[in-house]
Structures are given as structure tokens and as C-alpha cells.
Amino acid sequence: MTFRRxxxxxxxxxxxxxxxxxxxxxxxxxxxxxxxxxxxxxxRAADRAILIGPAPSSQSYLSMSAIIDAxxxxxxxxxxxxxxxxxxxxxxxxxxERAGLVFVGPPADVIERMGSKIAARALMIxxxxxxxxxxxxxxxxDEGIRAAAERVGFPVLVKASAGGGGKGMRVVRDHDSAxxxxxxxxxxxxxxxxxxxxxxxxxxxxxxxxEVQIFGDTHGNVVHxxxxxxxxxxxxxxxxxESPSPALTPAVRGAMEAAAVAAARxxxxxxAGTVEFLLxxxxxxxxxxFLEMNARLQVEHPVTEAVAGVDLVRAQFxxxxxxxxxxxQEALTARGHAIECRVYAEDPADGFLPQxxxxxxxxxxxxxxxxxxSGVVEGGTVSxxxxxxxAKLTVWAESRDHAxxxxxxxxxxxxxxxxxTNVPFLIRLLNHPEIRAGRMHTRFIEEHASELLTPTDPxxxxxAAAAVASTISRGFSASEAAPSALxxxxxxxxxxx
Amino acid sequence: xxxILLLRDARGExxxxxxxxxxxxxxxxxxxxxxxxxxxxxxxxxxxxxVASSGDVRWVFLDGDVFExxxxxxxxxxxxxxxxxxxxxxxxxxxxxxxxxxxxxxxRGDTLVxxxxxxxxxxxxxxxxxxxxxxxxxxxxLVQPGVAxxxxx
Numbered sequence: 001m002t003f004r005r006x007x008x009x010x011x012x013x014x015x016x017x018x019x020x021x022x023x024x025x026x027x028x029x030x031x032x033x034x035x036x037x038x039x040x041x042x043x044r045a046a047d048r049a050i051l052i053g054p055a056p057s058s059q060s061y062l063s064m065s066a067i068i069d070a071x072x073x074x075x076x077x078x079x080x081x082x083x084x085x086x087x088x089x090x091x092x093x094x095x096x097e098r099a100g101l102v103f104v105g106p107p108a109d110v111i112e113r114m115g116s117k118i119a120a121r122a123l124m125i126x127x128x129x130x131x132x133x134x135x136x137x138x139x140x141x142d143e144g145i146r147a148a149a150e151r152v153g154f155p156v157l158v159k160a161s162a163g164g165g166g167k168g169m170r171v172v173r174d175h176d177s178a179x180x181x182x183x184x185x186x187x188x189x190x191x192x193x194x195x196x197x198x199x200x201x202x203x204x205x206x207x208x209x210x211e212v213q214i215f216g217d218t219h220g221n222v223v224h225x226x227x228x229x230x231x232x233x234x235x236x237x238x239x240x241x242e243s244p245s246p247a248l249t250p251a252v253r254g255a256m257e258a259a260a261v262a263a264a265r266x267x268x269x270x271x272a273g274t275v276e277f278l279l280x281x282x283x284x285x286x287x288x289x290f291l292e293m294n295a296r297l298q299v300e301h302p303v304t305e306a307v308a309g310v311d312l313v314r315a316q317f318x319x320x321x322x323x324x325x326x327x328x329q330e331a332l333t334a335r336g337h338a339i340e341c342r343v344y345a346e347d348p349a350d351g352f353l354p355q356x357x358x359x360x361x362x363x364x365x366x367x368x369x370x371x372x373x374s375g376v377v378e379g380g381t382v383s384x385x386x387x388x389x390x391a392k393l394t395v396w397a398e399s400r401d402h403a404x405x406x407x408x409x410x411x412x413x414x415x416x417x418x419x420x421t422n423v424p425f426l427i428r429l430l431n432h433p434e435i436r437a438g439r440m441h442t443r444f445i446e447e448h449a450s451e452l453l454t455p456t457d458p459x460x461x462x463x464a465a466a467a468v469a470s471t472i473s474r475g476f477s478a479s480e481a482a483p484s485a486l487x488x489x490x491x492x493x494x495x496x497x
Numbered sequence: 498x499x500x501i502l503l504l505r506d507a508r509g510e511x512x513x514x515x516x517x518x519x520x521x522x523x524x525x526x527x528x529x530x531x532x533x534x535x536x537x538x539x540x541x542x543x544x545x546x547x548v549a550s551s552g553d554v555r556w557v558f559l560d561g562d563v564f565e566x567x568x569x570x571x572x573x574x575x576x577x578x579x580x581x582x583x584x585x586x587x588x589x590x591x592x593x594x595x596x597x598x599x600x601x602x603x604x605r606g607d608t609l610v611x612x613x614x615x616x617x618x619x620x621x622x623x624x625x626x627x628x629x630x631x632x633x634x635x636x637x638x639l640v641q642p643g644v645a646x647x648x649x650x
Contacts, residue, residue, distance in 0.1 A: 350624055355587060356587050356588060356614075356619075357587040357588045357642060358551070358588065358642070360549035360550070360551055360556065361536045361547055361548075361549040361556070361558075363536075363547065381588070384614070384619060408561070411561055412560055412561035414561075415536075415547035415558035416558070416563075417536075417547060417548070417549040417556035417557075417558055417563065418549055418551060418556060419587065420563070421563075423561065423563070424561055424562045424563055427561040427562075455507075455508075456562050456564075457508060458506065458508075458511075458557075458564040458566065459559065460523050460526055460528055460541075461528065461530075461540040461541050461544045461546060461559055462540075462546065462557045462559045462562075462564040463504060463511050463513060463521075463523045463557075463564075463566070464513070464521040464523060464528045464530040464538075464540050464541075465530060465538040465540050465544075465546035465548050465557045465559065466504055466513075466548065466555035466557050466564065466566045466568075467502050467504065467513035467515060467521050467523070467530070467555075468515070468519075468521060468530040468531075468532060468538050468540075468548070469538065469548035469549070469550055469555050469557070470502055470550070470555060470568050471500070471515055
């Protein structure tokens with residue numbers, strides 16, 4: 001059982017990834033695009049493409065009706081949402097079902113349950129999955145909150161129950177400072193949410209972020225596909241991900257995998273998903289706590305594909321069409337080490353500010369164990385409208401040391417010019433002795449910013465190259481050839497779709 | 498005597514002399530530099546650099562690092578934007594509004610100019626605290642990437 005034609009409700013690298021899986025699986029694919037993406041590579045990666053609206057996502061990639069209309073008008077039988085945009089929108093999953101389209105992802109009620117932090121936490125506690133220890137005190141007086149903090153044990157995180165975005169949140173390290181900090185948190189909570197109810201959670205300092213890939217089918221099978229460590233983040237977004245995690249001992253890994261499967265079973269999970277944990281401590285004494293469940297395919301899924309030797313998108317189609325998981329738990333093994341580096345159009349020296357502009361030169365590395373998933377081409381433009389992710393470089397090698405060396409080597413052969421990117425930053429990151437040694441935590445970039453961001457003086461070779469670039473005659477420099485002239489679609493507009 | 502170019506970045510100025518047989522001298526030190534393929538330059542014995550130009554800005558990728566320098570056109574004296582400030586347009590754009598005038602003190606993150614590109618407003622913010630030294634644009638101007646809009650000291 002399979003699909004005949006699938007609509008890809010996304011853009012960029014993930015839309016191309018999905019289109020490739022469709023082509024390989026003998027499924028026709030339909031891309032959607034906004035006016036800003038008319039020239040984007042994902043439009044050409046699919047068999048057909050439908051214009052769904054103007055540049056702003058709210059009127060295009062986030063428009064449920066535009067995407068469902070596009071799927072209906074092209075007689076699709078399923079919709080793959082990718083990640084981001086509508087991928088974790090329960091209402092969209094329901095609208096798809098109502099329109100007779102299979103949503104390639106978990107059922108709407110599962111998305112809904114996992115979308116609520118409180119509901120997800122309650123479900124995990126019931127399933128015996130460890131969560132960060134904490135209490136909502138019945139006695140909500142300042143004294144009651146202090147008593148709750150004593151019970152949980154300092155340091156604690158006092159959070160607004162209704163909260164989000166760090167508002168009404170305070171780190172409290174001892175009894176003496178609790179008085180002022182609790183009342184400050186309460187004032188902020190009332191101001192921001194109109195609800196001063198406070199919740200006390202144990203503070204986990206410098207945790208690692210480790211997640212387990214899980215996969216369920218409609219026949220009651222659930223498997224895990226090992227872990228990914230994603231501790232290296234900036235602005236709460238992942239920068240590099242790897243598998244296996246250098247932090248897990250076999251005992252802790254086994255316990256985490258079992259907890260992830262228990263979480264997936266408790267949620268009646270179907271299709272690809274991820275259970276995120278915070279890890280505290282080291283060795284066999286390390287403890288992990290449920291953070292959240294991502295009800296979708298993850299950006300970093302190629303890491304798992306590399307170590308487990310599987311195709312997760314293909315399996316998503318199989319399961320969405322009602323088929324069984326292509327693997328049993330016993331048949332799954334992980335081999336070697338994989339690292340993904342997210343190449344972003346951003347300026348690390350300017351607070352990782354997203355960059356937009358022309359890709360005057362863009363050349364991808366290639367070689368054994370090197371995979372690049374990208375959504376851009378040389379001569380194209382990075383638009384201000386969407387996520388600044390340009391490409392994902394995923395390397396695989398037999399050992400972690402070799403994988404780190406391979407990633408650095410590949411990044412040194414990944415020139416992107418015309419806009420600033422984090423490529424030089426990624427190389428420094430991977431070269432850092434702590435990263436080389438596998439010691440990292442979620443605040444690593446923040447704490448090592450100065451070492452990672454020191455500018456380099458231009459070497460003689462770079463200046464000589466700049467001088468020679470100035471003498472290159474027209475047509476012999478990638479930048480001087482008009483980008484559209486390199487690209488037939490730039491001149492033959494609106495043809496073929 | 499070959500052709501002389503003046504390159505400049507946030508840290509200083511460099512004088513390049515393009516000589517015979519693909520030899521370039523930078524502030525008196527000579528090195529071989531040959532164009533290998535579109536966008537690719539062989540430098541020294543084994544170096545491989547990628548290059549691109551946008552207006553007067555020269556981009557170089559070498560060993561995983563990126564260097565932005567600005568070419569100072571011969572016989573023309575012009576102020577340049579600091580190579581690491583966001584004081585030029587990231588793409589061709591129209592100036593909607595200039596928020597500052599020369600002499601004004603600004604803080605890092607202050608909006609200096611608002612551009613419009615692809616129907617979106619794009620604020621250009623100060624990359625560091627400083628004093629506005631000069632304003633090179635006005636509302637309605639069509640500006641190109643790499644060209645200084647504001648000089649900040």
C-alpha cells in the first residue's frame with residue numbers, strides 16, 4: 001500500500017529531501033511555493049509546483065486552506081508537512097483528514113496532547129518517565145513557595161504556572177535570596193499573564209540535551225532508533241547534533257531508550273517522533289528528565305539515518321499509508337559516529353543575526369561519508385522571509401574523532417560568499433578542545449563566545465586572492481556573471497509548471 | 498611596476514601590487530596568485546581560495562575562514578563602512594527613512610536607517626556604540642549592497 005501523489009507542504013531543504021524520497025518510492029510529488037520562492041530549488045525538485053500565496057508565511061506556508069486547496073486541485077492523496085510551519089498543528093492534521101488527505105505524521109490528538117507542556121508532563125509521570133522534579137505549592141503565599149523550594153532543594157527555578165518566554169521566572173539559589181526573588185517572579189507573572197500562581201522546579205545547571213528518535217505504526221509497534229546529542233545551541237536553536245552521545249554509558253543509554261519507548265506508547269504515538277531529555281551528571285550516575293516530545297520529523301534526522309542506515313522519510317510514507325514499520329527493534333543497530341552541522345545565513349559576530357542577500361558563490365563539499373541537504377544554489381538569493389538555514393552538512397565516520405575531523409575538513413571546502421554564514425564559527429566550535437573531548441552542555445556557546453568569535457587577521461594569501469579577484473575580467477568571476485544567466489529558470493519564467 | 502590596489506577592512510589597509518606572472522605583493526611581501534577556475538584562486542604553493550565580488554567588496558574564503566575587504570578605487574577617496582558593521586544594505590533596497598543625522602550618539606542596536614526590499618522593511622542597526630560621522634543616503638535612494646550608508650565612529 002502506498003500513495004500515488006503527495007503534496008509537500010514546506011520549502012527549502014526539507015521539501016527537497018521529501019521530494020527525493022517520493023521520486024525513489026515511485027510517488028509523484030507536488031511542491032508549493034510563495035511568490036518569494038518562485039526561483040527556489042525546491043520548486044524544481046518536485047514533479048509539479050503550485051503557487052500558494054505571497055511571501056509572508058502567514059499567507060503561504062502557514063495557510064491551511066491554501067495548502068489543502070493545492071493538494072485537492074492536484075488530486076493528491078497525502079500531505080507531508082516537513083518540520084516547522086504546519087507540521088505540529090493539530091488543526092491542520094484534522095483539516096487534512098476532513099479533506100480526504102492522509103497527514104504524514106502522528107494523529108491530530110497526539111499532536112494536541114504533546115503540544116501542551118502540562119498535559120505531556122502529566123502523561124509522562126503516569127507512564128513512569130522521569131520528569132524534572134518540581135511542585136506547584138498549594139500554599140501560594142511567598143512563605144509557601146519558599147517552603148516548596150526547600151522541599152525541592154536549592155538551587156531551584158521558580159516559574160509562572162501560566163508562563164512562557166522566561167517571564168515570571170527566577171533562579172533561586174538559597175533561602176535568603178528567596179524572599180525578594182519569589183515576589184519579583186510573582187509580580188512579573190501577574191503583569192504578563194494575569195495569574196500569579198508559581199511553580200517550583202529543581203534547577204538543572206549546564207544540562208546536556210539528548211533526544212531519542214522513536215517511530216510507531218498503526219499496528220501497535222513502537223521502536224527507538226537511538227539517541228542524538230543536541231547540546232550545542234544558540235538562541236535555543238540547535239547548531240550541531242551527533243549520534244551516539246559521548247555522554248551516555250550503556251546503562252544510561254538503555255534506560256533512556258526504554259523511557260522514550262514508554263513515552264511513545266503512553267502517547268499512542270504513530271509515525272516519526274522525538275523524545276527530548278535533559279541529562280544531568282556523568283557516567284552511570286547521570287540522570288535524565290523528560291523535556292518534551294516533538295511530534296514530527298526532526299531537522300537533524302540525517303544523523304539517525306547515517307548511524308542506523310535507515311531512510312526515515314521513506315518509512316514515514318510506509319507507516320502513513322497503513323503499512324508496518326520496516327524494522328523490528330532487534331534488527332536495528334547503530335554503527336560509527338555521525339555529526340550534523342547546520343549552516344545558517346547569520347552573523348555570529350553580531351549576535352547570530354540572520355542575514356539575507358545574494359549567494360554570489362556557493363559550493364558544497366562532497367566525498368565519502370559526507371551528505372549535504374540544502375535548499376539553495378549559487379546565484380540564488382536568501383530571502384528575509386524565512387528561516388536562515390541554508391544547508392545541513394551531515395558526516396559519518398567510524399569513530400567520533402574521525403567524524404569531527406571529517407566535518408572540519410568538509411566545512412573547509414564549503415565556501416559560501418556574498419552573505420555571512422556560520423561556517424567559520426562551526427569550524428572553531430568543532431576544533432574547541434572541550435568539543436573534541438565530547439564535553440558540552442546547552443550553554444556552551446554562550447560561555448565560550450569570546451574564544452569562538454575572535455576575528456582572524458586576513459592572511460597574506462587571502463589578501464592576494466582578494467587582489468586577484470579585483471582583476472578578473474567579466475564572466476570569469478562567479479559574481480560578475482548575472483545570477484539569472486546561470487539559471488535557465490531565471491529567464492524562462494512560468495514555463496513548465 | 499604593476500597595478501596598485503588598496504584593500505581595506507575593519508582592521509586596516511593593505512596595499513596590493515599586481516605584478517608579472519601572477520605575482521601579487523601585499524605591503525611588500527610577494528606571493529603567487531592565479532585564477533584557477535570561476536571563483537577559485539590558487540594562492541602560494543598550495544593554498545586554494547574562493548573569491549566573489551559585489552560592488553567594491555571582495556569576499557574571500559580560505560581554509561574555512563571568510564574575509565571581507567573593500568577595494569578603494571584608484572584616484573577616488575571615499576569613506577567605507579566598517580567591514581563588520583551592518584551599515585550597508587544586505588541587498589539592493591530602497592531607503593525608506595534615515596533615523597539619524599551626523600554627530601548623533603547611538604547605541605549598539607539602534608536603528609539608523611530603514612530600508613525596504615521585497616516589500617519588507619529592513620532596519621539597519623548600529624553594530625556598536627558610536628557617533629554618526631556621516632550619512633551617505635536619503636529617503637528614496639536606491640542603494641546597492643556593500644556601499645556605505647552611514648559612517649559610524
